Amino acid sequence: MNIRALDLLDLPTLSRHRNDALLLDSTRALTRGNPLGAAGFLSHFNPARHVYTAIAKENGDSLLGSVIHTHGESFARLLYLAPSTHLTHPSLVPLIENLSAQAGTWGAFHVIAEVDETSEAFVALRNAGFAVYAWQRMWDLSAITEPASRLGWTRMREVDIPSIQSLHYQIVPPLLQPVESFPRRAEGFICNEGSKCHVGVSSGTAGIVLSPTIHPEAEGVGAKLCGLMLDVRGSGSRPIYVRVRSYQAWIEPVLEDLGALAGPRQAVMVKRLARIIKDEEAVKAVQTAGVSVQPSRVSHIEVKKES
8 A cells, every 4th residue: 555645646536536525624615615626726736835635545546635734723624535435445544644644743733524423434533543522513594584683793803802712611621622713813703792602704605604602691692693694694695504513502403493404413523643741840940039939840742653
């Protein structure tokens, strides 16, 4: 078996599988379309971006996979595996491990993949070291009739960052906090109902995805989400989706009552690339006249290297 980075001579293979790929980043797929389409070809060869595509060849079969990392994030995401007819191929697990190892060279501590729980790739991802951290569903709001009122939504400002970060820490479970995108900049929308509602917005030519973080004590959530559609859609006709993770499952009945259409349940799978070493090292304290300072003890991080 030979696994290597994609090169220009592999473009025919990439093109051949562009309609036969399993997409593993739902938000990117719904907002930007198929990453194997014509618009995504050049991104595979742009050295300024953290996008890596590998090809595995064995016994005449070719398998493709891609991973992407955003500068400044502590995690990377698997983009796709192809072809979808070869998800039980013995080369798939080594291919996923190769993609994960590349993410580690970018400084990522985790790799995330979103996959339907009935997919054959679920087993391959488990065998490659991925574990289920949460479940999610993408809800289609496109058929909902929008109300006339925006119901108090405003764009997030810099001054709102601390309170919205606090909201995220209250809602997102500790296990998921290292692999969730917490607000570091004034992005998305907040409701003027204190600091109980924040919605991140991912937008592309193919659609719009809303990622809500809403406190259970918030009122009128259904009407609020409908009102937000006026702000994010504008005069266009792109479909709008809401991503609901399992730790906010109480939002799903609200969306169902509005007439939103539920997508299949997906497993949010995470592979850890780094672990905390528990052996401690003594750090020499700086002595100050008249002050007694005890030495601090710190741990360090070790990045696991893929074989």
